[in-house]
Amino acid sequence: MALSVDIRKKMGDFQLEVQFEAEREILALLGASGCGKSVTLRCIAGILTPDEGKIVLDGVPLFDSAAKIDLPPQKRQVGYLFQQYALFPNMTVRQNIAAAVRDKQRRKAVTEEKLRQFRLEEVADKRPGQISGGQQQRAALARILASEPKTILLDEPFSALDSYLKYQLEVELAETLEQFPGTILWVSHDRNEVFRNCRRVCVLDQGKSQGTFTLRELFHEPVTEAAARLSGCKNYADAVPSGNAVSLPEWGLTLDCGKEVSADIRRVGIRAHHVTMTAANAPGAFPCEVLRVIQDVFITIVLLRPEGAAPDAPPLRMELERDAWHAAKNKGRVWITIQPRDILLLK
């Protein structure tokens, strides 16, 4: 086991309860902002102290409330990439990297090697405020690797950059991280970023970890509403299982699921792009009133109200290609169908 975390911490009204285990891999911590991702990283790095629990890195306990172990950050060998990189503004890039090498004999050699490796030679004598965001990120990463950590924590690595730069740097970062032999925790609120860079995902919701999933489990078969929300699913309704179908009282619908629905299902999720228009009175289709049409950059978003829906029911959101909506004949009332395999059954 490379990194195992099982901690609890109370901060005012906020209760953190995080449990996960990471191998030598890139594990994502995915959650909305304010869900405790950064607090978790800070506990692992030793900047914050959990109330109770255990953190073990490569067999070495970093924190263990039962055994009263709480190593200071200096002894943890945890590399932390801060959101704004936290480069020392009073030092040059070279000095920043050198500051991470504690062995005096090797300091110069390691520093120069990292400068070369991260293509920072040209800006080595500049200060962090004088170089670009991408260079800052490389410098921060070079500094972390110069300290020879056993694990690397990335706290929203691209939040400080604009989206164009982000894509270029993401590829670079992924290449650098491939060389790293230890565990990497990648904190993000962006499911696309996680999908592109990580194989497994630990979902955090309001301070509580919801378990660790593979990408397939999270994006194609999410089991909780929090996981479904993070995977980008936008429609939710209360559900009552009935044989091979679920009935959705809010929308006045009963949808066929194509298989036996387990009795502990309470909610369903339906991705907006799985809501599709079909011919009037097609089998399994239901009529909806069009409430609102919103033009997005490449798609059209249509808010629908199933005709049997309760007055206070949330609208059903449909997303489709602009042309497909353009081709629709009756733009006030449409017939909708949802494939059984596209209904996410949630506990």
Next chain:
Amino acid sequence: MDWYPLYNSLRIAAISTVAVFFLGIFAAYYIAKLPRLVKGVLDVVLTLPLVLPPTVVGWLLLCLLGPKRPLGAWVQAAFGVKLVMTWWSAIFATVVVAFPLMYRTARGAFESFDHNLADAGRTLGRSNAWVFWRVQMPVCKQGILAGTVLAFARALGEYGATSMIAGYTPGRTATISTTVYQLWRTNDDIGALKWVLVNIAISAVFLLAVNLLETRQRQKGGGR
């Protein structure tokens, strides 16, 4: 012209600035970490000398250090040293009145310091002392420097508490400010004017130096 008051004023201001520099930074660093209630109370107590009239500070100091008061009497009995009416007695007064300026500016600088920088240093394996002296102090340099300058200027200009605790003895405890008062009181306007000009010159040179330092700092760039 007897230059003793100039020499005496400068050494009192210099010594008390060094003392206040460390005391103020020490207090600012540790008080910033205390719980809010304790912080609030200490803050009021430590800032009080800034708003109290210097005569009140002087009176309180005499209560503590006077030859017949507990501390003053004890020091006199133990070491045979009088704490008041010597040239260095004024240092007690200047330290007390200059301290809040250093403390408050240093605390302001520390509070605006990005603590991620300290945490970054610590996760990279650097000691808390290294982080403090090599990162936090340089990053907060502007505020610390401003506090030091203000403390020095305040110490140099101290009159009320100084005159109560050190008195005015020409050639022994006279400072620029007490000399100006004494000369004015004895109708020696010419003498007073000389010292007034000396004082203005020192202060102007001092402020000019600080401005130059700041400009150079800005030109050197860096920082965020």
